[in-house]
Every structure is written in structure tokens, then in C-alpha cells.
Amino acid sequence: MFEIVKVENKKTARMFLDVAHVIYRDDPNWICPLDDIIEGIFNPEKNKYFENGDAYRWILRDENNKLIGRIAAFYNKDKALKYDPPAGGVGFFDCIHSQEAADLLFDTAKTWLELHGMGAMDGPINFGENDNYWGLLVEGFTPPAFGMNYNPPYYKDLFESYGFRSFFEQESKHLDITKPFPDRFWKIAKWVMSRNSYRFEHFRKSQLKKYAADIVQIYNEAWVQHEHFSPLTLEKVLKGFNEAKPFIIEDFIWFAYQGDTPVGFLVMLPDMNQLFKLFNGKLTLWNKIRFLLMKRSKRINRSRITILGVTPKHQGKGVESAIFWHLQDPLIKRRPHYNEIEISWVGDFNSKMQATLEAMGANPGKIHVTYRKLFDEKKGFKKASKIV
Secondary structure, X not given: OOEEEEOOOHHHXXXXXXXXXHHOOOOOOOOOOOHHHHHHHOOOOOOHHHHHEEEEEEEEEOOOOOEEEEEEEEEEHHHHOOOOOOEEEEEEEEEOOOHHHXXXXXXXXXXXXXXXXXXXXXXOOOOOOOOOXXXXXXXXXXXXXXXXXXXXXXXXXXXXXXXXXXXXXXXEEEEEOOOOOOHHHHHHHHHHHHOXXXXXXXXXXXXXXXXXXXXXXXXXXXXXOOOOOOOOOHHHHHHHHXXXXXXXXXXXXXXXXXXXXXXXXXXXXXXXXXXXXXXXXXXXXXXXXXXXHHOOOOOOOEEEEEEEEEOHHHOOOOHHHHHHHOOHHHHXXXXXXXXXXXXXXXXXXXXXXXXXHHHOOOEEEEEEEEEEEEOOHHHOOOOOOOOO
């Protein structure tokens, strides 16, 4: 009844992309990711995760040869071996509302991962960093910000009926910047700045390497206790900055220092999905020209904070509040057409950051779930451990 087809040439790679257009053709909230970005994830020349891992993709067709589903499976040994049993991943899953079809896709991915020594699979996740295309949307079915997963509500049943269990939840908050922050939040920020023990500055493209090195230093100190921690490298950060250059607004990215020591940073980007939704996944020459013209307009009125970090020694001292205070001028004074920030995402294992979001009065936005499926249930399922 169904036919699984491996993605192994340009034709089947195109079909892999086309599946999403079939699934979401009647969904007004879906925004097609750029084809070049998705294909780059599965290109060993562009994705460093292939250096100690591999990825494979499949599409699913029905008896009439129509596209009805897709899935990718992947593993990177540096990450997989942090778990017992080793955990690979599945992602870029799309499927019609059929448990039989979904099970076939999941079984195909599971078999491939088992052949490569994996004992579990997480999904839906990305074959890359967790700031993009990570987790299944279960609440907040509104247009996604750039890099955020979107899917129909019925996917939750497809995953859970197969045996996936919630490994951790990811909450994204929406901050209405047309409304004032809580007074207490700003009082903390002003108190921090009055002490003269910290200084704050925004990113400058002319000093890209300096700020990239600062991010590496802060990240590797702040996240080292995290169960899923993988050290960040300067090469990886520079690559990310270079890829994001067309989107970067310098005073949307801020750093906190004590003396010359970097202790905190925040990266915020304009939500380019507000433009990309017009391109249907194609970054043609004409769409590139349209992009350059439109990004100077006021069409983009929301932003997304992709990451915020403070080193452990300086957590709980109001550094986060002071960083947010410095976003006022870039947004309210210089770009008053911006009205919303999406802060995405904060895991349920990160109670400190959850408390920060509550303190700033951010509104509930979206919830994604990262699921895990054990291939041998006797191993005993454990949720992601809390950050202490």
C-alpha cells in the first residue's frame, strides 16, 4: 500500500522538499523554510556534524504514487555517546494523518539508526544545533518564527502512539514591547548598572572575531553542567555569524562584561520569516532582490531571541535584566514599528531562565516537545535532568 523511497539523487531530494507542500497546502500558518537551508543540513560539505556521524532521508508514497510523508534520521557520535543507550535523532518529519504511514516512517528511521549502533532516537530534532528546527509543536499553532518548527496538531498523536515519550518541554514566550516591563524588572536593571561593576556593549561586525570568541567563552562556561552540553568552537560561531550576516542588526546583539571578562550575552535577530513566507522556499535571484529591498522596510515588526546566557558566577545578579534594558533604544526609539519579541526557547530543565521570563512579564507563546523513543524499553526511560 505504501512505498518507502530513499533520497539518493536530485530528483528524490526535490521530492523530499515537496512533501511539505503537500501536507501544508491548506494551512495558512505554515511558512516554508528556505530550500537551500534544508538541503545544506544534509550536505556533508556544509554540515560539520557529518565529520563524526551520518544522515539519511526517505520519502513515502501511496499506491497512486502520491507523496504522503518524509523523515530524516541522523546521528553524531560526539552527541550520541553522551547517553546510555546512545541516542540518534529523527527530524524533518511530515506525514498525512495516518498512524500506519507514520509508523512505517518511524520504523525505517529506527532500523537505520539501530544499524549504526543507536539504542534510542530523539525527535523531531535537527542534525545540528538546537536553536533551529527542534521539537514538536504542541501548543501555539501560529505562524512560526524563523528557524522554529511548525506542524499540524495531529503529529502529537502520531509520535506518542508510536511510543515516543516527552524527554523535555521547550517553552517560547512572546513579549509585547508596546507595553511597559514590570517596574521591579527595570529597578533590578538600573541597580546593576549603577554599581559600575558591569559594562555593556552591542555587537559590531567590524569586530566579529572578538565577539565570537566572547560567545564561546561564555557559552562553554554557562552550559557545561547541561546534560546535552557540547563545547562550542570559534569556527562554529564564526560560521553562524557569517550565515546570518544578511539578517544581523548590530544593536540587537548585546554583551555584558566585568572589566574585560565577558560574562553574558544575548542574540536577537529580526524574524525573517515575515519576508520568507512570500518566497515559498525559493531564494531565486528575484527573491534575493526582493529581500534586500524589503528588509529596509517596516514589514518586519517582530524579532526572535535565539540565545541568552550568563556565566554561573554572575547568574542571579540581574545581568539578564540589564541586558534587556539595553534593548530599549534599539527597539522602542530607533525601530518603533517593532511590537513583539519571541524568546525561544527555554527548556523545562532550566528553572533559572524560566524564572527570568516570568519576571519580565512575557506571555505564553508556544510549547514544543522533544521526544525520545527507546528501542529497548527495559533500559528504563529518564527525562532530561535539571540544570542546577
